[in-house]
Amino acid sequence: RAKSTGAGWAVYDERLDAPQLHRLSAIGELRAAIAGGQLEVHYQPLVTLADGGVRSVEALVRWRHPERGLVPPDQFVELAEQSRLIGPLTLAVLDAAVAQHAAWQAATGTAPRIAVNISLRCLDDPQSYAAIRQRLVDARDVLTVEVTESALAGDEARQALLDLAQQGVACSVDDFGTGYASLAYLRDLPVSELKIDRAFVRELHVRARDQAIVRSVVQMAHALDLHVVAEGVESSEIAAVLRGLGVSSAQGYYWSRPVEGALLLPWFAGAPSL
Ligand code: C2E
Ligand code: CA
Ligand code: CA
Numbered sequence: 138r139a140k141s142t143g144a145g146w147a148v149y150d151e152r153l154d155a156p157q158l159h160r161l162s163a164i165g166e167l168r169a170a171i172a173g174g175q176l177e178v179h180y181q182p183l184v185t186l187a188d189g190g191v192r193s194v195e196a197l198v199r200w201r202h203p204e205r206g207l208v209p210p211d212q213f214v215e216l217a218e219q220s221r222l223i224g225p226l227t228l229a230v231l232d233a234a235v236a237q238h239a240a241w242q243a244a245t246g247t248a249p250r251i252a253v254n255i256s257l258r259c260l261d262d263p264q265s266y267a268a269i270r271q272r273l274v275d276a277r278d279v280l281t282v283e284v285t286e287s288a289l290a291g292d293e294a295r296q297a298l299l300d301l302a303q304q305g306v307a308c309s310v311d312d313f314g315t316g317y318a319s320l321a322y323l324r325d326l327p328v329s330e331l332k333i334d335r336a337f338v339r340e341l342h343v344r345a346r347d348q349a350i351v352r353s354v355v356q357m358a359h360a361l362d363l364h365v366v367a368e369g370v371e372s373s374e375i376a377a378v379l380r381g382l383g384v385s386s387a388q389g390y391y392w393s394r395p396v397e398g399a400l401l402l403p404w405f406a407g408a409p410s411l
């Protein structure tokens with residue numbers, strides 16, 4: 138590092154330790170990957186429990202790394218959030234999703250809506266938000282937004298969500314039940330869907346307490362006119378319990394893992410719920 142002093146430029150040694158160096162090179166590598174088109178978006182269907190039709194799909198980002206193969210988002214989204222790369226990352230995902238929707242539409246004449254995950258950082262940082270807002274508003278007939286409860290708590294983010302709603306962008310609360318958001322936010326915020334976190338779904342068939350939680354979320358959601366989705370369904374048993382509890386849609390490995398867009402085409406052709 139060089140620092141300006143009265144005498145000109147003096148070089149001083151600010152030693153970086155190994156983890157810091159590793160982090161800096163990881164940020165550089167991720168930046169290059171975003172710019173170089175190494176991000177890929179996979180899609181997982183959300184299924185209507187009554188008839189098994191595809192209601193919508195969720196866009197989930199992956200990094201097609203030249204040496205490490207397909208890297209899951211858990212390994213780089215947080216770094217992106219901490220380093221201001223989440224703006225460019227999200228724009229890349231939005232563009233890919235809009236292009237995928239057009240491709241499905243061209244191939245079958247019909248295509249489901251695509252839900253995209255929007256980090257808190259994209260809402261509470263004015264610079265990131267400005268860019269993302271425009272893309273979302275332009276694509277509001279095609280895309281919906283998923284935010285976690287933490288995004289409902291901050292003032293800037295709440296303002297951004299209200300703004301999106303006024304512009305006609307639909308919003309779901311992701312990982313519902315795991316955050317610390319007060320339920321009062323649900324009353325005041327323009328969200329249209331709750332996605333019950335996998336934590337309450339995973340053992341639903343054997344845990345009466347989880348069933349009680351899901352049952353009361355469904356009741357509350359109906360009273361507030363919100364749609365309910367259950368995440369992380371891995372068996373027909375759990376799907377059946379959810380149906381019994383009045384949950385209308387679900388998502389999980391039982392139907393499909395997140396896959397490349399082209400692989401979902403057979404699902405859409407002739408699916409009754411589209
Ligand atoms: P999420 O938004 O809660 O997404 C659901 C995660 O659960 C996905 O993991 C999905 O593959 C996984 N999943 C779906 N069904 C099942 C199931 O039946 N069993 C189990 N065990 N898991 C299931 P994935 O794709 O690894 O994404 C992890 C997280 O990374 C996401 O959690 C989301 O928070 C974040 N993420 C993914 N894509 C994006 C993105 O484009 N932008 C942002 N900001 N975050 C993203
Ligand atoms: Ca999500
Ligand atoms: Ca989730």
Ligand code: CA
Nearest residue numbers: 285311312334
């Ligand atoms: Ca999650």
